[in-house]
Amino acid sequence: MVAVEVCVGNSCHMKGSKRITDRLRQLAAEYGLSDEIKINGVLCMDECMNGACVRLEGRVFKLSPETADEFFMSEILPRAGKSGPSGAPE
Secondary structure: OOEEEEOOOHHHHHHHHHHHHHHHHHHHHHHOOOOOOOEEOOOOOOOOOEEEEEEOOOOEEEEOOHHHHHHHHHHHHHHEEEEEEOOOEE
């Protein structure tokens, strides 16, 4: 199970965290991984100066709606045992 936490605090919300959450969930569904990838909103991570915060395996990433796809492909998909647009196992 890959657990992804997206900050939904005020600052991150203003920086697009809802759009990021929606897009990550959409990508998980497109890859047939909705059961393996859990995307949840959490309150402030106290690190919202540079972008919306997303926590994955204890590490905090700064995202924007424009970088959500790249983040999914490079960070989430490999942890779910998939790779690249074909979704072929690594």
